[in-house]
Amino acid sequence: MxxxxxxxxxxxxxxxxxxxxxxxxxxxxxxxxxxxxxxxxxxxxxxxxxxxxxxxxxxxxxxxxxxxxxxxxxGADAEEYFDITYEGYAPHGVAVFVECTTDNLNRTVASVRSIFTKNGGSLGKNGSVEFLFDRKGIFSFRRPEHITDEDSFMLELIDGGVEEVEFDNENGYVQISTAMEDFGSLQNKLEEMDIETESAELQRIPTTTVSLDNEAFLSVIKLIELLEDDDDVAKVYHNLEATDEQMEMV
Structure with a gap:
């Protein structure tokens, strides 16, 4: 984009x-x-x-x-949950990585496989697409009012391990990224700076992306949305690139 x-x-x-x-x-x-x-x-x-x-x-x-x-x-009677991941391809060669938290592994794998199969995708083996993503810590927060010098602000964040800073001045937000191993130190740095994040998470960022025409794009988005709607699915990552026009379509 x-x-x-x-x-x-x-x-x-x-x-x-x-x-x-x-x-x-x-x-x-x-x-x-x-x-x-x-x-x-x-x-x-x-x-x-x-x-x-x-x-x-x-x-x-x-x-x-x-x-x-x-x-x-x-509590002593808390349900037992398991973290599990699935990897595969959506239509048109788009890589998809799915993170799940479930109390029933059989139910989850059956549901995930069904979504892939019924929507033109294919579920693969562990490692089949993981290599196409880098793990990064991603933080999003409202831009503090006291930030007047962006360069000084960025230098302070670099001390905490930040790799990339993006200012969304139109909406008043800042989004920053860091290497997975520096996630904790950057989180501590933000707290030290009295910055309260609205989201902070480890994400899988694609190293290469796939661009599609509008019709193909929508077929892939359908599969992704069905996965995201599954109660056992925590996060879905993919390497589908979108134009501004396509973003408006969804």
Missing amino acids: AGHSKWANIKRRKGAQDAKRAKVFTKLIKEITVAAKEAGPDPDGNPRLRLAIQNAKGANMPKDTIERAISKGS
């Missing part, structure tokens, strides 16, 4: 899907529950839970909903 970095393109695509607030809340609650069960209810000693709470707040989830999810996850 002209004028946008490849990870910002993904973020914008994801943002359109995230308008389905109820679905978003369901997935965030599951992540909080899983994180609390995995390493306890204290976010100070549980980085995954801390991040899940941060993202829930960024989505304007009520405090009591967050607390109930933590309580559910830390």
Whole structure:
């Protein structure tokens, strides 16, 4: 997409899907529950839970909903969830990487395989598309009012390990990226700077992208949206490039 970095393109695509607030809340609650069960209810000693709470707040989830999810996850009768990934190709050679959190592996693999097969795609083996993506930490937040010197601001972020900074002055947002191994240090740097993020997550960023005509583009988007709508699917990554016109279509 002209004028946008490849990870910002993904973020914008994801943002359109995230308008389905109820679905978003369901997935965030599951992540909080899983994180609390995995390493306890204290976010100070549980980085995954801390991040899940941060993202829930960024989505304007009520405090009591967050607390109930933590309580559910830390209880003795908490459900057992598993993190699992699937890789494959959508129509027209578009690589798709799917991250899931599920309490029923058989149900999830059957659902994911069905979505690929019925929509012209194919589910592959582990490693079949993973090499086409780099793992990056992506943060998005409202531009602080006190930032008047962008260069000085960027230099301070570089101390925390930032690789790329993108100012969206039209909407008043800043999006930054870092290497996966520097995710924690950059998160700490933002807190030190009193910057509250609206989203902070590890994403899979494509190293190469695929451009399609409008008809082919929509056939791929259909498969991606069906995957995103599945309750067991946490995140979907792909290397489909979109024009501004195509973004308006979805």
